[in-house]
Amino acid sequence: MRKQKTKLAKTLNMRYKVVVLQEETFEEKASFTGKLWYWITGVSSAAVIVVMLTIAFIRATPLREYVAGMSLNGFERSRLIEAYTRIDSMEQVAAANTIYLDNLRQVIAGQAGETLEQAGGQHIAGKTTNPAPPAVADVGLSKDELALRQLVESGAPYDLPENPEAAHTGISSYTFYSPIKGIISSNFSAKEQHYAVDIAVKLNEPVRTTLSGNVVFASYTPETGYVVIVQHSNNLLSLYKHCASIIKKVGSFVRGGEVIAFAGDTGELSTGPHLHFELWHNGNPVNPTDYIAF
Known part of the structure; x- marks a missing residue:
């Protein structure tokens, strides 16, 4: 176990160099040197930042409507409830009007739903x-x-x-x-x-x-x-x-x-x-x- 820890520590402390070369002339344009654990930490941090920025962008834009699990804020929830309430009220009014018309036809004519063409x-x-x-x-x-x-x-x-x-x-x-x-x-x-x-x-x-x-x-x-x-x-x-x-x-x-x-x-x-x-x-x-x- 101790040998494995020592080997891992040596691996993480090994220095690596990233070089940027021009494709045709292989001229060195830039280079970055650092220990392996520096690179792992940097890449992980960058990935976390990208994920956080993406989540913040989605929550602040209408894109959140297309992502499952995104909850509505209070204002949007109230608007949604109001819309459903209006739809329910309209359905009740339509049903009441239908009943009224059916009763009126039955009372006056003694028959239900039968209308007259010319x-x-x-x-x-x-x-x-x-x-x-x-x-x-x-x-x-x-x-x-x-x-x-x-x-x-x-x-x-x-x-x-x-x-x-x-x-x-x-x-x-x-x-x-x-x-x-x-x-x-x-x-x-x-x-x-x-x-x-x-x-x-x-x-x-x-x-x-x-x-x-x-x-x-x-x-x-x-x-x-x-x-x-x-x-x-x-x-x-x-x-x-x-x-x-x-x-x-x-x-x-x-x-x-x-x-x-x-x-x-x-x-x-x-x-x-x-x-x-x-x-x-x-x-x-x-x-x-x-x-x-x-």
Whole structure:
């Protein structure tokens, strides 16, 4: 053991010379002399310095994102948590909207998820009929939902407010498009529970949405025929009933003045070609003639 230590010590203390020569002339340009342990210590120190500088460079630049095990600082961690929170909130809102639309379709039409493409109408002795209107099923609906559906089909989907003027608050600044031009055959009357205006028009006249919004219902009901409901901002709904055909699907975004259907005479409650138009704000009926010139 002692001989091995002595031999190792002699080896480490041996002097070595590193010479830099010119390749063609072999002229000596530089030389470095030192003991072996000097060279080992120098090379090791240089390697450690290079590794430390590399780590410091990676941590101070975006390169750290590509290195496994590099932890985020407090600011970046908070931003990441905030981003995940926003994504989660958006998912919850999207799920809630989906449930809302599904419930609205079921309550009004008694059927789930079935939308209507453009349906062709046939005029028979002054009456518009649509070939093979879809059946409206009551299966799966509760008693409350069935009762609410009956109110919707009869023209009264919501309770009347105690103060009718409260329904007018908040929408007076809107610029409404006229859904159709014609002669008003029946006015809005809360006393008679007629929460709409009926506009007598020619068959298949284009029906336009009164404001921009999203179509939340587009289907057939036995009493009111083909119906389109558009949800606007500020809890405002517009309803278009007794249409001959519909050209928008549920979920479609429509701009104010865009054609969404064609006027007709469908449904058991219809007495001739006309548009039954309703406005509801915060669940309360609004007289359309207060804001729209037909």
